[in-house]
Amino acid sequence: MDFLTITLPISGVAINPLLLVLLGVAVGVLGGFFGMGGAWMVTPALNIFGFPMPFAVGTDLCHMAGKSIISTRRHAKFGNVDVKLGLIMLSFDVVGIEIGARAVMLLERFGLAGLVIRWVYVVFLALIGSLIFYDFIKKRQMDKSGGDQSKSAITWHETLHKIKIPPMVNLPMAGVQCSLWLPATVGFMVGLLAGFLGIGGGLLMMPALVYLIGCPTYVAVGTDLFTIMLAGFYGAFTYGMKGRIELLAVVIMLAGAAPGAMIGTIATKYIRGYGIRLMFGATVVCAMVSVILKQMGQGGAASWVIMTAVTLMTAIVAIGMFKGAARELRERRLSHEPR
Amino acid sequence: MRVRGRLRTLVAGLAAGGWFPALAAAAGEKQEKLVHVADTRGLSGFNLYFADLYNTNRLLFTLETIAITIVMGATLGFVMDKLVGMIGLDLSKRDVKE
Numbered sequence: 001m002d003f004l005t006i007t008l009p010i011s012g013v014a015i016n017p018l019l020l021v022l023l024g025v026a027v028g029v030l031g032g033f034f035g036m037g038g039a040w041m042v043t044p045a046l047n048i049f050g051f052p053m054p055f056a057v058g059t060d061l062c063h064m065a066g067k068s069i070i071s072t073r074r075h076a077k078f079g080n081v082d083v084k085l086g087l088i089m090l091s092f093d094v095v096g097i098e099i100g101a102r103a104v105m106l107l108e109r110f111g112l113a114g115l116v117i118r119w120v121y122v123v124f125l126a127l128i129g130s131l132i133f134y135d136f137i138k139k140r141q142m143d144k145s146g147g148d149q150s151k152s153a154i155t156w157h158e159t160l161h162k163i164k165i166p167p168m169v170n171l172p173m174a175g176v177q178c179s180l181w182l183p184a185t186v187g188f189m190v191g192l193l194a195g196f197l198g199i200g201g202g203l204l205m206m207p208a209l210v211y212l213i214g215c216p217t218y219v220a221v222g223t224d225l226f227t228i229m230l231a232g233f234y235g236a237f238t239y240g241m242k243g244r245i246e247l248l249a250v251v252i253m254l255a256g257a258a259p260g261a262m263i264g265t266i267a268t269k270y271i272r273g274y275g276i277r278l279m280f281g282a283t284v285v286c287a288m289v290s291v292i293l294k295q296m297g298q299g300g301a302a303s304w305v306i307m308t309a310v311t312l313m314t315a316i317v318a319i320g321m322f323k324g325a326a327r328e329l330r331e332r333r334l335s336h337e338p339r
Numbered sequence: 340m341r342v343r344g345r346l347r348t349l350v351a352g353l354a355a356g357g358w359f360p361a362l363a364a365a366a367g368e369k370q371e372k373l374v375h376v377a378d379t380r381g382l383s384g385f386n387l388y389f390a391d392l393y394n395t396n397r398l399l400f401t402l403e404t405i406a407i408t409i410v411m412g413a414t415l416g417f418v419m420d421k422l423v424g425m426i427g428l429d430l431s432k433r434d435v436k437e
Contacts, residue, residue: 009386063408069409077430240397243393243397247404261419328429
């Protein structure tokens with residue numbers, strides 16, 4: 001396959017473009033399905049492919065913004081994007097990111113940044129994973145005992161909605177009416193953690209929207225993608241000005257991400273919200289295992305866990321989408337056939 | 340005493356000459372380049388234009404990169420929508436619930 005290798009004009013990295021297309025497809029599928037940018041998988045993958053780290057981050061942010069346009073557009077047509085909620089959360093998110101980043105600088109002065117960040121990351125991933133699995137098990141028990149099917153198992157948001165500090169906001173797409181300070185505080189906390197952990201924040205934003213704001217899973221996915229798109233463009237601008245974006249790689253990855261994002265987004269049409277939450281929980285656990293392995297100096301095993309998880313999840317989502325689409329087409333054909 | 344003094348001078352000389360700093364640097368992580376310049380030799384067309392722009396006007400390079408990303412994202416999204424629509428899937432509503 002050496003004849004396919006190209007040398008990227010800005011970074012000078014020699015790479016097989018097929019690898020970039022496949023990475024684009026995988027991150028497109030998972031990003032469109034879970035509502036996240038996927039920096040936790042793309043940045044290490046690009047680094048493994050030979051990109052220097054700053055180029056890997058800058059190229060990923062730019063590609064993430066482009067890919068999120070495709071997914072957000074599709075989710076918006078399904079009625080899954082709450083623009084008002086996204087804008088409120090994003091404006092407080094950036095303040096949190098700045099404070100989180102300053103906390104990292106402070107820790108760096110004491111030489112503790114790497115260690116503390118990794119373990120805080122592991123603790124949060126463990127908490128999110130446990131919360132999602134607990135929610136799933138409780139929901140199944142509720143369904144078996146004949147409870148209200150439309151009700152969530154974890155209802156923290158109902159308690160939070162009782163806080164009526166003005167001004168109140170109505171978020172029609174999310175079906176939520178609450179104090180403005182609720183999404184503002186949640187956005188700030190997510191930003192603080194994202195800035196501290198040095199991650200995009202989709203991994204934290206999606207469960208926060210579901211469990212703390214009370215969004216349906218689909219609206220959480222769509223709104224999260226909307227904020228990721230805006231944050232991605234801001235990131236692309238700053239990294240572009242620092243000269244750390246490889247445009248050709250962005251273009252090639254977008255060509256793969258376009259069908260991937262479509263598959264991931266349409267899959268949310270056929271897979272139940274709780275199915276999305278369960279798969280998201282499994283992905284979070286894999287990310288946690290990978291961080292622990294990296295902390296133990298097992299970088300190769302950590303990359304292997306991430307790549308295997310990404311491949312498996314991509315395959316499961318794609319199969320779910322194709323099965324659902326085949327069923328829909330079959331039902332439509334039957335309903336049009338003369339009796 | 341003389342031999343010991345010469346040894347001490349040799350060790351100090353080696354340290355000052357770069358041995359110890361080199362060892363210390365080898366223990367740390369590899370540093371990234373602060374200023375990066377794209378090598379335009381052997382490039383042509385789209386690649387040459389963007390590599391030149393990268394080297395000469397960083398702001399314009401950034402703005403054009405973002406513009407291309409937006410146009411590509413919007414166009415690919417539109418094309419994919421049309422393709423999926425041609426297959427016959429209904430992309431206007433969702434039936435499944437939580």
